[in-house]
Amino acid sequence: MAAEVILEVRDLVKHFPLTTGIVFKKQIGAIKAVDGVSFDLHKGETLGIVGESGCGKSTLAKVLMALERPTSGSVKIKGREIAHARGGELKAMRRNIQMVMQDPYTSLNPRMTVGDIIGEPYDIHTEVAPKGDRRKRVQELLELVGLNPDHINRYPHQFSGGQRQRIGIARGLALQPEIIVCDEPVSALDVSIQAQVINLLEKLQNELGLAYIFIAHDLSVVRHISDRVGVMYLGKMVELGKDVEIYDKPAHPYTQALLSAVPVPDPEGREQRERIILQGDPPSPANPPSGCRFRTRCWKAQEICAEQEPLLQIRPGTAHESACHFAETHDVVHVN
């Protein structure tokens, strides 16, 4: 993709300290939530991030938004470092990166009207919309996300889950950002409503040229919306590539296991479909295995996997990056 890079993440690390003692705190270890993640996001594209709970995908979202400060590494928006920005500089940069949360039931203040919720960003960034203009702006936003502009004085409880998620999206759009981080934006919604919200996100992307970081655990949804996909495991990016590369030619054993576990809504050939059932649970991020973090559950693991950490790079026989010493593409999703 030739488009301009608007978000550049390099060797991003976020450790949460584990302490002991009440008065005299002593650090006894760290939860390695994100441990060396690098990627680029281009203008107007969608990068999907998938992984199981505890893999660090939501921590990654928070660090990108500068809601958490990284332990090390850098996050650059249009070449400017956000990770260590402070005060006015941070405020100005945040205009360009906004977030849509998972749960539309708890992420909207029940005591504020919809107009106040969507218009609140204008209180902080007064330069975007002059005071007299705000109501009109908010109504335009409501219309843009498919809600009735006359409902501006209603409260969140008067809306359904899908409509509330639209309000959350309108709030994210208020400052006309170029990047939106969506953290599980549809997983709290009913199946028939999910499609409405996904279509809305795609429509807005086409109209406004937005770039999305789309974080989700549902691999089918991520495939549908993403141009490129990154797979995370225990704080590391294990595979990164275009959607067809990841879904039709996965090279990392974890990606293959993950994809084979996704149920396909078609009973034809269900007996022939390949299932890789992983044993056990992911290890604790406080004490990850040496070398490759997936080796404790991997059927390809050899001695080298414990000694040497595989880097995320293009491997022989594959066209995209994967972090496995024995990377080999293998289609697990389609039945022959």
Added chain:
Amino acid sequence: MAKTKNDLLPSEGGFGNEPLLAVDNLHVEFHTRAGVVKAVNGVSYSLSAGETLAVLGESGSGKSVTAQAIMGILDMPPAVIPKGEVRFRGTDLLRLSEDARTQVRGQRIAMIFQDALSSLNPVFTVGWQISEMFRVHRGMSKRDAMKKAVELMERVRIPAAKQRVNDYPHQFSGGMRQRIMIAMAIALDPEVLIADEPTTALDVTVQAQIMELLADLQRESNMGLILITHDLGVVADVADKIAVMYGGRIVENAPVHDIYKAPAHPYTKGLLESIPRVDLKGQELYAIKGLPPNLLDMPSGCAFNPRCPYRQDNCVTDVPPLHEISGVRSSACHYWREVLDGS
């Protein structure tokens, strides 16, 4: 009470063509301050031994309430069952005394729930909670019951069961907790297992482990399994037949292969077209317009009519009956022929 407990209990077999479990024209209402909520409006389905029935529906469709009525765990009041039968081996459970009901619940029909952490008691060890089944229902000694608990934990493939039997629920991961719930449910070899969204809170790799475990257990003991879910993918993987629910009714009943090949109800068709798939990169998703119905204020006629692309005038006035399409299929749509031809 004139009868003894055992007379009231359905006996093994000997009911000819009667299926293992049959729900017949079940109605459930909740009497609330805001009005009468008609959660289930005439649901019928049946289950044979060794069979997997998937009950598919969105939140508020009445799929869980139906299951709770079968189990007899509805809070009554506010719930009321004005009409209907739940026949287990030919005996209507709704007419049994509470004592007799207790004999069925947990022993012959068992249930697992979505959220294993809140379904387990945090202050007792898992071994104690599993062995409770044997102490209460079978009158076993503590020591024997504990031995049984370890056996069960091994059966649901919890590693190092002997060491972990004295651990508390919070010491287990989500998938392991769900295995403990399953161990408790299968402890007394039930003939019917109802699984209410058993994998919704779990990651896909763990979901695959749990579904495989359930399938193995079902094969070993020939249980009938009712799987309540909203996930069309899980259904396609494991079900033999499907009942699709919408607004407290069954809108389509069919063997699993038929429904995915050619749905006969506009709601089922819309659902199938609206889900993204991991094996295909589609164009824009079809979105069912509008919202699920408000159970306090149901639309007249067919509950799906405000969202339906096939709507005609009579859909607003007449409630469509469940039309029989073939011996094993039915659809509650006036225009099922058009829907079937169009798919």
